[in-house]
Amino acid sequence: MTDLHATQPNLRPQLDHVTTNVSTRSYRSIRRLDTRLSHFSGLVQSISNQDIEARYKVEENDNRVATDDTPKPSSFQGSKGRTILSWEVNDKENPYNWSTGRKxxxxxSSMATVANSTLGSSLPSMAIPYMTKEWGITDQTQFVLPISTYLLGYVFGPIFWGPLSEHVGRRNISIGCFIMYTIWTLACALAPNWPAMLVFRxxxxTCASAPIAVVSGILADLFNDPIVRGRTIACFMGMTALGPILAPIISGFCSTSIGWRWTFWIGLIIAGATLTTAVFLPETYAPILLSQRAAKMRKEKPKAQVYSASELEPHDIKQLFTRVLTRPIRMILTELIVTASCLYLSLVYAIFYMSFQAFPIIFQKVYGLSPGVTGLCYLPIGLGAVTSIPxxxxxxxxxIKAKARGTAWSKKEEYRRVPLACLGGPLFAVALFWLGWSSRxxxxxxxxxxxxxxxxxxxxxxxMALLNYLTDAYEIFAASANAAASSCRSVFAVVLPLATTPMFARLGVSGACSxxxxxxxxxSxxxxxxxWKGEDIRARSKFCIALRERKLEMERKNEEERQRKDGDGSSGGVVEEKETEV
Incomplete structure:
Protein backbone atom coordinates (compact mmCIF):
# COMPACT_ATOMS: atom_id res chain seq x y z
CA MET A 1 0.00 0.00 0.00
CA THR A 2 1.47 3.37 -1.05
CA ASP A 3 2.37 5.76 1.76
CA LEU A 4 0.31 8.95 1.45
CA HIS A 5 3.15 11.04 2.87
CA ALA A 6 5.65 9.51 0.39
CA THR A 7 3.56 10.23 -2.68
CA GLN A 8 2.43 13.66 -1.55
CA PRO A 9 5.07 14.99 0.88
CA ASN A 10 3.56 18.49 0.81
CA LEU A 11 0.57 17.16 2.79
CA ARG A 12 2.71 16.34 5.86
CA PRO A 13 3.03 19.93 7.16
CA GLN A 14 -0.69 20.51 6.54
CA LEU A 15 -1.67 17.30 8.41
CA ASP A 16 0.70 18.12 11.25
CA HIS A 17 -0.80 21.61 11.45
CA VAL A 18 -4.36 20.21 11.52
CA THR A 19 -3.39 17.67 14.18
CA THR A 20 -1.77 20.38 16.27
CA ASN A 21 -4.87 22.60 15.97
CA VAL A 22 -7.19 19.73 16.94
CA SER A 23 -5.03 18.85 19.94
CA THR A 24 -4.87 22.48 21.00
CA ARG A 25 -8.64 22.91 20.68
CA SER A 26 -9.25 19.67 22.63
CA TYR A 27 -6.87 20.79 25.36
CA ARG A 28 -8.53 24.19 25.57
CA SER A 29 -11.99 22.58 25.69
CA ILE A 30 -10.89 20.31 28.52
CA ARG A 31 -9.39 23.27 30.38
CA ARG A 32 -12.59 25.28 29.92
CA LEU A 33 -14.70 22.33 31.12
CA ASP A 34 -12.41 21.84 34.11
CA THR A 35 -12.61 25.57 34.91
CA ARG A 36 -16.40 25.53 34.69
CA LEU A 37 -16.64 22.44 36.91
CA SER A 38 -14.29 24.04 39.44
CA HIS A 39 -16.34 27.23 39.34
CA PHE A 40 -19.58 25.25 39.79
CA SER A 41 -18.08 23.24 42.67
CA GLY A 42 -16.88 26.44 44.33
CA LEU A 43 -20.30 28.07 43.86
CA VAL A 44 -22.09 25.07 45.40
CA GLN A 45 -19.69 25.01 48.36
CA SER A 46 -20.03 28.77 48.84
CA ILE A 47 -23.83 28.49 48.97
CA SER A 48 -23.56 25.59 51.44
CA ASN A 49 -21.18 27.55 53.68
CA GLN A 50 -23.51 30.57 53.66
CA ASP A 51 -26.45 28.27 54.39
CA ILE A 52 -24.71 26.65 57.38
CA GLU A 53 -23.42 29.99 58.67
CA ALA A 54 -26.85 31.63 58.52
CA ARG A 55 -28.65 28.68 60.10
CA TYR A 56 -26.22 28.41 62.99
CA LYS A 57 -26.41 32.15 63.66
CA VAL A 58 -30.13 31.64 64.20
CA GLU A 59 -29.37 28.58 66.34
CA GLU A 60 -26.88 30.55 68.44
CA ASN A 61 -29.31 33.38 69.10
CA ASP A 62 -32.19 30.98 69.79
CA ASN A 63 -30.03 29.50 72.55
CA ARG A 64 -29.05 32.85 74.11
CA VAL A 65 -25.72 33.44 72.38
CA ALA A 66 -25.03 36.98 71.21
CA THR A 67 -22.78 37.55 68.23
CA ASP A 68 -21.25 40.80 67.09
CA ASP A 69 -22.13 40.12 63.46
CA THR A 70 -25.82 39.38 63.91
CA PRO A 71 -27.37 40.02 60.48
CA LYS A 72 -29.23 43.31 60.11
CA PRO A 73 -31.16 43.29 56.85
CA SER A 74 -32.11 46.46 55.05
CA SER A 75 -35.74 46.29 56.12
CA PHE A 76 -34.56 47.35 59.62
CA GLN A 77 -32.45 50.33 58.53
CA GLY A 78 -32.15 53.06 61.09
CA SER A 79 -33.27 50.92 64.05
CA LYS A 80 -31.42 51.03 67.40
CA GLY A 81 -31.33 48.78 70.43
CA ARG A 82 -33.20 45.84 69.00
CA THR A 83 -33.73 42.89 71.33
CA ILE A 84 -33.14 39.37 70.04
CA LEU A 85 -35.50 36.91 71.70
CA SER A 86 -34.17 33.51 72.76
CA TRP A 87 -35.07 30.52 74.90
CA GLU A 88 -34.76 30.85 78.64
CA VAL A 89 -33.23 28.00 80.63
CA ASN A 90 -35.88 25.25 80.97
CA ASP A 91 -38.30 27.36 78.90
CA LYS A 92 -41.65 25.54 78.85
CA GLU A 93 -42.36 26.66 75.27
CA ASN A 94 -39.15 25.10 73.99
CA PRO A 95 -40.21 21.78 72.36
CA TYR A 96 -37.34 20.00 74.14
CA ASN A 97 -39.07 20.85 77.43
CA TRP A 98 -42.65 19.96 76.51
CA SER A 99 -44.49 17.49 78.70
CA THR A 100 -44.38 13.79 77.85
CA GLY A 101 -48.10 13.82 77.05
CA ARG A 102 -47.79 16.68 74.58
CA LYS A 103 -44.81 15.08 72.89
CA SER A 109 -50.52 12.31 65.23
CA SER A 110 -47.55 12.80 62.92
CA MET A 111 -47.03 9.02 62.70
CA ALA A 112 -50.67 8.67 61.64
CA THR A 113 -50.07 11.07 58.74
CA VAL A 114 -47.06 8.97 57.72
CA ALA A 115 -49.17 5.79 57.80
CA ASN A 116 -51.75 7.47 55.54
CA SER A 117 -49.04 8.61 53.15
CA THR A 118 -47.56 5.15 52.70
CA LEU A 119 -50.98 3.49 52.66
CA GLY A 120 -51.90 5.66 49.68
CA SER A 121 -48.79 4.64 47.78
CA SER A 122 -49.88 1.02 47.22
CA LEU A 123 -53.62 1.47 47.76
CA PRO A 124 -54.66 0.56 44.17
CA SER A 125 -52.19 -2.36 43.86
CA MET A 126 -54.80 -5.16 43.78
CA ALA A 127 -57.47 -2.93 42.24
CA ILE A 128 -55.54 -2.10 39.05
CA PRO A 129 -56.86 -5.08 36.98
CA TYR A 130 -60.43 -4.00 37.73
CA MET A 131 -59.73 -0.32 36.99
CA THR A 132 -58.07 -1.13 33.65
CA LYS A 133 -60.89 -3.51 32.73
CA GLU A 134 -63.52 -0.81 33.34
CA TRP A 135 -61.67 1.73 31.19
CA GLY A 136 -60.47 -0.68 28.52
CA ILE A 137 -56.73 -0.37 29.18
CA THR A 138 -54.93 -3.36 27.68
CA ASP A 139 -51.30 -2.20 27.56
CA GLN A 140 -49.51 -4.08 30.36
CA THR A 141 -46.90 -1.34 30.80
CA GLN A 142 -49.63 1.06 31.96
CA PHE A 143 -50.77 -1.22 34.77
CA VAL A 144 -47.99 0.03 37.05
CA LEU A 145 -48.77 3.73 36.45
CA PRO A 146 -51.24 4.31 39.34
CA ILE A 147 -48.42 3.47 41.75
CA SER A 148 -45.60 5.02 39.71
CA THR A 149 -47.35 8.38 39.27
CA TYR A 150 -47.96 8.50 43.02
CA LEU A 151 -44.28 7.84 43.65
CA LEU A 152 -43.41 10.47 41.05
CA GLY A 153 -45.04 12.92 43.44
CA TYR A 154 -42.71 11.53 46.11
CA VAL A 155 -39.80 12.61 43.88
CA PHE A 156 -40.71 16.29 43.62
CA GLY A 157 -42.61 16.83 46.89
CA PRO A 158 -39.81 16.29 49.44
CA ILE A 159 -37.46 18.64 47.58
CA PHE A 160 -39.91 21.42 48.49
CA TRP A 161 -41.57 20.25 51.72
CA GLY A 162 -38.41 19.27 53.63
CA PRO A 163 -36.43 22.51 53.26
CA LEU A 164 -39.61 24.65 53.31
CA SER A 165 -40.43 23.18 56.73
CA GLU A 166 -37.07 24.59 57.87
CA HIS A 167 -38.06 27.93 56.37
CA VAL A 168 -41.73 28.43 57.33
CA GLY A 169 -42.17 25.81 60.05
CA ARG A 170 -43.53 22.28 60.32
CA ARG A 171 -47.20 22.90 61.19
CA ASN A 172 -48.32 24.79 58.07
CA ILE A 173 -46.63 22.32 55.73
CA SER A 174 -47.97 19.27 57.60
CA ILE A 175 -51.59 20.38 57.92
CA GLY A 176 -51.87 22.07 54.53
CA CYS A 177 -50.42 19.11 52.63
CA PHE A 178 -52.53 16.59 54.53
CA ILE A 179 -55.74 18.48 53.75
CA MET A 180 -54.79 18.46 50.07
CA TYR A 181 -53.91 14.76 50.33
CA THR A 182 -57.45 14.09 51.58
CA ILE A 183 -59.01 16.13 48.77
CA TRP A 184 -56.99 14.38 46.04
CA THR A 185 -57.85 10.97 47.54
CA LEU A 186 -61.52 11.94 47.13
CA ALA A 187 -60.76 12.87 43.52
CA CYS A 188 -59.30 9.37 42.94
CA ALA A 189 -62.49 7.78 44.25
CA LEU A 190 -64.52 9.85 41.74
CA ALA A 191 -62.07 9.63 38.80
CA PRO A 192 -64.01 9.58 35.48
CA ASN A 193 -61.28 8.00 33.32
CA TRP A 194 -57.76 6.57 33.27
CA PRO A 195 -55.83 9.83 32.47
CA ALA A 196 -57.69 11.68 35.22
CA MET A 197 -56.84 8.91 37.68
CA LEU A 198 -53.13 9.18 36.86
CA VAL A 199 -53.15 12.98 37.26
CA PHE A 200 -54.98 12.70 40.60
CA ARG A 201 -52.53 10.05 41.78
CA THR A 206 -46.96 15.04 45.95
CA CYS A 207 -49.02 16.06 48.99
CA ALA A 208 -48.51 12.70 50.70
CA SER A 209 -44.73 13.10 50.49
CA ALA A 210 -44.80 15.93 53.05
CA PRO A 211 -44.97 13.68 56.16
CA ILE A 212 -42.12 11.54 54.84
CA ALA A 213 -39.91 14.64 54.57
CA VAL A 214 -41.16 16.64 57.56
CA VAL A 215 -41.79 14.13 60.37
CA SER A 216 -38.08 13.35 60.81
CA GLY A 217 -37.56 17.09 61.35
CA ILE A 218 -40.42 17.17 63.89
CA LEU A 219 -38.78 14.35 65.85
CA ALA A 220 -35.46 16.22 65.79
CA ASP A 221 -37.32 19.30 67.12
CA LEU A 222 -38.81 17.35 70.03
CA PHE A 223 -35.93 15.16 71.18
CA ASN A 224 -32.33 16.29 71.68
CA ASP A 225 -31.31 12.94 73.18
CA PRO A 226 -30.00 10.75 70.31
CA ILE A 227 -31.22 7.56 72.03
CA VAL A 228 -34.81 8.77 72.41
CA ARG A 229 -34.78 10.39 68.98
CA GLY A 230 -33.50 7.17 67.43
CA ARG A 231 -36.27 5.13 69.01
CA THR A 232 -38.97 7.48 67.78
CA ILE A 233 -37.47 7.38 64.27
CA ALA A 234 -37.63 3.57 64.52
CA CYS A 235 -41.37 3.88 65.18
CA PHE A 236 -41.60 6.36 62.29
CA MET A 237 -40.02 3.77 60.00
CA GLY A 238 -42.49 1.19 61.28
CA MET A 239 -45.31 3.42 60.07
CA THR A 240 -43.72 3.75 56.64
CA ALA A 241 -43.82 -0.05 56.31
CA LEU A 242 -47.30 -0.51 57.82
CA GLY A 243 -49.22 1.41 55.16
CA PRO A 244 -47.97 -0.38 52.02
CA ILE A 245 -48.60 -3.76 53.68
CA LEU A 246 -52.22 -3.03 54.66
CA ALA A 247 -53.14 -1.39 51.35
CA PRO A 248 -53.05 -4.57 49.16
CA ILE A 249 -55.34 -6.31 51.66
CA ILE A 250 -57.86 -3.45 51.44
CA SER A 251 -57.79 -3.23 47.65
CA GLY A 252 -57.71 -7.03 47.21
CA PHE A 253 -60.93 -7.66 49.13
CA CYS A 254 -62.75 -4.44 48.09
CA SER A 255 -62.16 -4.95 44.35
CA THR A 256 -63.62 -8.46 44.31
CA SER A 257 -66.65 -7.63 46.47
CA ILE A 258 -67.87 -4.01 46.68
CA GLY A 259 -65.93 -2.47 43.77
CA TRP A 260 -62.50 -0.96 43.23
CA ARG A 261 -63.67 2.61 44.00
CA TRP A 262 -64.29 1.56 47.59
CA THR A 263 -60.54 1.11 47.88
CA PHE A 264 -60.21 4.90 47.71
CA TRP A 265 -63.35 5.54 49.78
CA ILE A 266 -61.82 3.53 52.62
CA GLY A 267 -58.55 5.42 52.17
CA LEU A 268 -60.57 8.66 52.39
CA ILE A 269 -62.30 7.51 55.61
CA ILE A 270 -58.93 6.73 57.20
CA ALA A 271 -57.55 10.11 56.06
CA GLY A 272 -60.60 11.93 57.46
CA ALA A 273 -60.21 10.23 60.84
CA THR A 274 -56.52 11.18 60.91
CA LEU A 275 -57.29 14.78 59.93
CA THR A 276 -59.39 15.26 63.10
CA THR A 277 -56.20 15.04 65.17
CA ALA A 278 -53.69 16.31 62.60
CA VAL A 279 -55.26 19.79 62.57
CA PHE A 280 -54.26 20.17 66.23
CA LEU A 281 -50.58 19.53 65.58
CA PRO A 282 -48.61 22.37 67.21
CA GLU A 283 -45.63 24.09 65.67
CA THR A 284 -42.39 22.41 66.77
CA TYR A 285 -39.74 24.38 64.89
CA ALA A 286 -37.91 26.60 67.39
CA PRO A 287 -37.18 29.62 65.11
CA ILE A 288 -40.87 29.87 64.18
CA LEU A 289 -41.98 29.56 67.83
CA LEU A 290 -39.63 32.37 68.84
CA SER A 291 -40.87 34.49 65.94
CA GLN A 292 -44.45 33.98 67.14
CA ARG A 293 -43.45 34.94 70.67
CA ALA A 294 -41.72 38.09 69.40
CA ALA A 295 -44.75 39.03 67.26
CA LYS A 296 -47.03 38.63 70.29
CA MET A 297 -44.78 40.89 72.36
CA ARG A 298 -44.75 43.53 69.62
CA LYS A 299 -48.54 43.35 69.42
CA GLU A 300 -48.85 43.95 73.14
CA LYS A 301 -46.25 46.76 73.01
CA PRO A 302 -46.21 48.26 69.48
CA LYS A 303 -43.06 50.27 70.18
CA ALA A 304 -41.09 47.24 71.38
CA GLN A 305 -38.03 46.40 69.25
CA VAL A 306 -38.25 42.65 69.95
CA TYR A 307 -37.40 40.11 67.24
CA SER A 308 -36.36 36.50 66.91
CA ALA A 309 -33.05 35.71 65.23
CA SER A 310 -34.80 34.12 62.25
CA GLU A 311 -36.77 37.34 61.65
CA LEU A 312 -33.48 39.18 61.19
CA GLU A 313 -32.45 36.75 58.48
CA PRO A 314 -33.32 37.78 54.89
CA HIS A 315 -36.31 35.83 53.55
CA ASP A 316 -36.35 36.92 49.93
CA ILE A 317 -37.05 34.83 46.83
CA LYS A 318 -33.36 34.62 45.94
CA GLN A 319 -32.51 33.08 49.31
CA LEU A 320 -35.45 30.69 49.05
CA PHE A 321 -34.30 29.30 45.69
CA THR A 322 -30.51 29.46 46.12
CA ARG A 323 -30.22 28.22 49.70
CA VAL A 324 -33.40 26.55 50.88
CA LEU A 325 -34.83 24.63 47.92
CA THR A 326 -31.44 23.58 46.55
CA ARG A 327 -30.26 22.19 49.90
CA PRO A 328 -31.30 18.53 49.31
CA ILE A 329 -29.79 18.58 45.80
CA ARG A 330 -26.55 20.08 47.10
CA MET A 331 -26.37 17.36 49.73
CA ILE A 332 -26.77 14.60 47.13
CA LEU A 333 -24.11 16.15 44.88
CA THR A 334 -21.49 17.07 47.47
CA GLU A 335 -21.96 14.79 50.49
CA LEU A 336 -20.60 11.26 50.01
CA ILE A 337 -22.52 9.97 53.04
CA VAL A 338 -25.79 11.28 51.61
CA THR A 339 -24.98 10.02 48.09
CA ALA A 340 -24.06 6.48 49.19
CA SER A 341 -27.01 6.25 51.60
CA CYS A 342 -29.39 7.46 48.90
CA LEU A 343 -28.15 4.86 46.41
CA TYR A 344 -28.57 1.97 48.84
CA LEU A 345 -31.92 3.16 50.20
CA SER A 346 -33.13 3.76 46.65
CA LEU A 347 -32.43 0.19 45.57
CA VAL A 348 -34.05 -1.31 48.67
CA TYR A 349 -37.07 0.99 48.38
CA ALA A 350 -37.51 0.26 44.66
CA ILE A 351 -37.38 -3.52 45.28
CA PHE A 352 -40.00 -3.09 48.01
CA TYR A 353 -42.35 -1.41 45.52
CA MET A 354 -41.48 -3.90 42.81
CA SER A 355 -43.03 -6.52 45.10
CA PHE A 356 -46.46 -5.02 44.36
CA GLN A 357 -46.09 -6.30 40.80
CA ALA A 358 -44.03 -9.39 41.71
CA PHE A 359 -46.39 -10.84 44.34
CA PRO A 360 -49.38 -11.10 41.96
CA ILE A 361 -47.07 -12.80 39.42
CA ILE A 362 -45.85 -15.28 42.02
CA PHE A 363 -48.92 -15.98 44.13
CA GLN A 364 -51.67 -15.58 41.53
CA LYS A 365 -50.02 -17.04 38.42
CA VAL A 366 -47.82 -19.68 40.05
CA TYR A 367 -50.14 -20.66 42.92
CA GLY A 368 -53.54 -19.45 41.65
CA LEU A 369 -54.47 -17.44 44.76
CA SER A 370 -57.24 -14.81 44.67
CA PRO A 371 -56.40 -11.06 44.87
CA GLY A 372 -57.63 -10.88 48.47
CA VAL A 373 -55.54 -13.84 49.64
CA THR A 374 -52.56 -12.51 47.67
CA GLY A 375 -52.89 -9.30 49.70
CA LEU A 376 -52.59 -11.39 52.86
CA CYS A 377 -49.22 -12.65 51.61
CA TYR A 378 -47.79 -9.24 52.56
CA LEU A 379 -48.47 -9.86 56.26
CA PRO A 380 -45.15 -11.67 56.87
CA ILE A 381 -43.39 -8.52 55.65
CA GLY A 382 -45.26 -6.63 58.36
CA LEU A 383 -44.28 -9.26 60.91
CA GLY A 384 -40.64 -8.87 59.90
CA ALA A 385 -40.94 -5.08 60.16
CA VAL A 386 -42.37 -5.38 63.68
CA THR A 387 -39.59 -7.82 64.63
CA SER A 388 -36.96 -5.25 63.68
CA ILE A 389 -38.13 -2.77 66.34
CA PRO A 390 -37.14 -4.87 69.40
CA ILE A 400 -25.73 2.36 76.43
CA LYS A 401 -23.98 -0.36 78.45
CA ALA A 402 -20.87 -0.13 76.29
CA LYS A 403 -20.71 3.64 76.80
CA ALA A 404 -21.17 3.20 80.56
CA ARG A 405 -18.15 0.87 80.55
CA GLY A 406 -16.18 3.41 78.52
CA THR A 407 -15.66 1.06 75.59
CA ALA A 408 -13.78 2.81 72.77
CA TRP A 409 -15.92 1.54 69.89
CA SER A 410 -19.16 2.81 71.46
CA LYS A 411 -17.89 6.41 71.24
CA LYS A 412 -17.65 6.32 67.45
CA GLU A 413 -20.55 7.94 65.61
CA GLU A 414 -20.92 5.10 63.09
CA TYR A 415 -21.41 2.44 65.77
CA ARG A 416 -24.48 4.19 67.14
CA ARG A 417 -26.74 3.10 64.23
CA VAL A 418 -24.91 1.67 61.23
CA PRO A 419 -24.33 -1.92 62.52
CA LEU A 420 -28.09 -2.46 62.26
CA ALA A 421 -27.81 -1.94 58.49
CA CYS A 422 -24.92 -4.44 58.47
CA LEU A 423 -27.41 -6.99 59.79
CA GLY A 424 -30.35 -5.83 57.67
CA GLY A 425 -28.49 -5.87 54.33
CA PRO A 426 -27.70 -9.61 54.26
CA LEU A 427 -31.17 -10.43 55.63
CA PHE A 428 -32.80 -8.50 52.79
CA ALA A 429 -30.65 -10.19 50.13
CA VAL A 430 -31.23 -13.68 51.59
CA ALA A 431 -35.00 -13.06 51.57
CA LEU A 432 -34.91 -12.31 47.83
CA PHE A 433 -32.97 -15.50 47.04
CA TRP A 434 -35.37 -17.45 49.28
CA LEU A 435 -38.42 -15.98 47.54
CA GLY A 436 -37.08 -16.67 44.05
CA TRP A 437 -35.75 -20.18 44.55
CA SER A 438 -38.76 -21.50 46.50
CA SER A 439 -41.54 -20.09 44.24
CA ARG A 440 -42.47 -23.11 42.12
CA MET A 464 -33.81 2.76 60.52
CA ALA A 465 -30.02 2.64 60.60
CA LEU A 466 -29.22 4.88 57.63
CA LEU A 467 -31.95 7.48 58.19
CA ASN A 468 -30.91 7.77 61.84
CA TYR A 469 -27.31 8.07 60.69
CA LEU A 470 -28.25 10.93 58.35
CA THR A 471 -30.26 12.63 61.10
CA ASP A 472 -27.39 12.38 63.60
CA ALA A 473 -24.79 13.49 61.06
CA TYR A 474 -26.67 16.53 59.72
CA GLU A 475 -28.64 17.56 62.83
CA ILE A 476 -30.30 20.91 62.09
CA PHE A 477 -30.56 19.95 58.40
CA ALA A 478 -32.09 16.54 59.17
CA ALA A 479 -35.27 17.31 57.21
CA SER A 480 -33.26 18.32 54.13
CA ALA A 481 -31.00 15.25 54.34
CA ASN A 482 -34.04 12.99 54.64
CA ALA A 483 -35.77 14.88 51.84
CA ALA A 484 -32.74 14.18 49.63
CA ALA A 485 -32.95 10.48 50.49
CA SER A 486 -36.71 10.43 49.94
CA SER A 487 -36.58 12.09 46.52
CA CYS A 488 -33.69 9.95 45.32
CA ARG A 489 -35.25 6.64 46.33
CA SER A 490 -38.58 7.67 44.84
CA VAL A 491 -36.90 8.11 41.43
CA PHE A 492 -35.81 4.47 41.58
CA ALA A 493 -39.24 3.40 42.84
CA VAL A 494 -40.86 5.08 39.82
CA VAL A 495 -38.50 3.62 37.21
CA LEU A 496 -37.63 0.09 38.36
CA PRO A 497 -41.21 -1.20 38.88
CA LEU A 498 -41.84 -0.46 35.19
CA ALA A 499 -39.34 -3.21 34.43
CA THR A 500 -40.82 -5.76 36.84
CA THR A 501 -43.24 -7.55 34.51
CA PRO A 502 -40.82 -7.76 31.53
CA MET A 503 -37.98 -8.86 33.83
CA PHE A 504 -40.02 -11.65 35.44
CA ALA A 505 -41.27 -12.72 31.99
CA ARG A 506 -37.74 -13.03 30.58
CA LEU A 507 -35.79 -14.30 33.58
CA GLY A 508 -38.52 -16.18 35.39
CA VAL A 509 -39.27 -15.81 39.09
CA SER A 510 -36.02 -17.40 40.27
CA GLY A 511 -33.83 -15.45 37.81
CA ALA A 512 -35.44 -12.08 38.52
CA CYS A 513 -35.30 -12.50 42.30
CA SER A 514 -31.69 -13.71 42.06
CA SER A 524 -24.93 -4.15 51.41
CA TRP A 532 -14.57 1.29 58.34
CA LYS A 533 -14.08 4.75 56.83
CA GLY A 534 -17.08 6.80 57.98
CA GLU A 535 -15.08 8.95 60.37
CA ASP A 536 -12.57 9.79 57.61
CA ILE A 537 -15.42 10.56 55.17
CA ARG A 538 -17.01 12.96 57.65
CA ALA A 539 -13.62 14.51 58.38
CA ARG A 540 -13.22 15.34 54.67
CA SER A 541 -16.84 16.48 54.24
CA LYS A 542 -16.91 20.27 54.07
CA PHE A 543 -20.55 20.25 55.11
CA CYS A 544 -19.87 18.12 58.22
CA ILE A 545 -16.76 20.15 59.03
CA ALA A 546 -18.72 23.40 58.92
CA LEU A 547 -21.54 21.92 60.98
CA ARG A 548 -19.11 20.63 63.60
CA GLU A 549 -17.18 23.90 63.81
CA ARG A 550 -20.31 25.99 64.19
CA LYS A 551 -21.72 23.57 66.77
CA LEU A 552 -18.53 23.68 68.86
CA GLU A 553 -18.48 27.47 68.61
CA MET A 554 -22.11 27.65 69.67
CA GLU A 555 -21.50 25.32 72.63
CA ARG A 556 -18.45 27.37 73.67
CA LYS A 557 -20.40 30.62 73.57
CA ASN A 558 -23.28 28.99 75.42
CA GLU A 559 -20.90 27.95 78.18
CA GLU A 560 -19.34 31.44 78.36
CA GLU A 561 -22.80 33.01 78.49
CA ARG A 562 -23.84 30.59 81.23
CA GLN A 563 -20.74 31.39 83.28
CA ARG A 564 -21.28 35.12 82.84
CA LYS A 565 -24.89 34.80 83.96
CA ASP A 566 -23.83 32.73 86.96
CA GLY A 567 -21.24 35.37 87.81
CA ASP A 568 -23.55 38.42 87.78
CA GLY A 569 -26.70 36.54 88.87
CA SER A 570 -28.77 37.85 85.96
CA SER A 571 -31.35 35.84 84.06
CA GLY A 572 -33.82 36.21 81.30
CA GLY A 573 -34.52 35.12 77.81
CA VAL A 574 -33.38 38.03 75.66
CA VAL A 575 -30.10 39.20 74.19
CA GLU A 576 -29.65 42.90 73.68
CA GLU A 577 -28.24 43.73 70.27
CA LYS A 578 -25.58 46.42 70.09
CA GLU A 579 -26.83 49.79 68.98
CA THR A 580 -25.93 50.29 65.37
CA GLU A 581 -27.16 52.29 62.46
CA VAL A 582 -27.32 50.42 59.17
Missing part, protein backbone atom coordinates in the same frame (compact mmCIF):
# COMPACT_ATOMS: atom_id res chain seq x y z
CA UNK A 104 -46.70 11.78 72.69
CA UNK A 105 -49.64 13.51 70.98
CA UNK A 106 -47.33 15.09 68.40
CA UNK A 107 -45.55 11.79 67.75
CA UNK A 108 -48.75 9.73 67.42
CA UNK A 202 -49.60 12.34 41.01
CA UNK A 203 -51.07 15.18 43.06
CA UNK A 204 -52.06 12.96 45.96
CA UNK A 205 -48.50 11.56 45.98
CA UNK A 391 -33.83 -5.60 67.62
CA UNK A 392 -33.32 -1.84 67.32
CA UNK A 393 -34.15 -1.29 71.01
CA UNK A 394 -31.91 -4.19 72.09
CA UNK A 395 -28.97 -2.68 70.22
CA UNK A 396 -29.66 0.64 71.95
CA UNK A 397 -29.21 -1.13 75.31
CA UNK A 398 -25.95 -2.65 74.08
CA UNK A 399 -24.65 0.80 73.12
CA UNK A 441 -45.53 -25.39 41.89
CA UNK A 442 -43.99 -28.27 43.85
CA UNK A 443 -43.37 -26.07 46.92
CA UNK A 444 -46.27 -24.89 49.17
CA UNK A 445 -47.01 -21.18 48.78
CA UNK A 446 -46.36 -20.69 52.53
CA UNK A 447 -42.61 -21.25 51.95
CA UNK A 448 -42.00 -18.22 49.67
CA UNK A 449 -44.58 -16.31 51.70
CA UNK A 450 -42.50 -16.73 54.90
CA UNK A 451 -39.55 -15.14 53.07
CA UNK A 452 -41.38 -11.91 53.79
CA UNK A 453 -40.20 -12.04 57.42
CA UNK A 454 -36.46 -11.51 56.73
CA UNK A 455 -37.47 -9.24 53.83
CA UNK A 456 -39.44 -6.91 56.13
CA UNK A 457 -36.88 -7.09 58.95
CA UNK A 458 -33.97 -6.36 56.60
CA UNK A 459 -35.84 -3.51 54.90
CA UNK A 460 -36.65 -1.86 58.22
CA UNK A 461 -33.18 -2.30 59.75
CA UNK A 462 -31.52 -0.74 56.69
CA UNK A 463 -33.85 2.25 56.75
CA UNK A 515 -30.72 -10.61 40.07
CA UNK A 516 -32.33 -8.33 42.66
CA UNK A 517 -30.79 -10.33 45.49
CA UNK A 518 -27.34 -10.06 43.92
CA UNK A 519 -27.65 -6.28 43.54
CA UNK A 520 -28.82 -5.98 47.15
CA UNK A 521 -25.91 -8.10 48.36
CA UNK A 522 -23.47 -5.91 46.42
CA UNK A 523 -24.91 -2.70 47.89
CA UNK A 525 -21.19 -3.40 51.66
CA UNK A 526 -21.97 0.34 52.03
CA UNK A 527 -22.76 0.18 55.78
CA UNK A 528 -19.55 -1.79 56.35
CA UNK A 529 -17.60 0.93 54.50
CA UNK A 530 -19.26 3.55 56.72
CA UNK A 531 -18.04 1.71 59.83
Missing amino acids: AFVVV FFVG IFFAYDHVI PGVPFAVPMIAGIPFGAGYMLIF LLGGLSLLM VIPFIFI
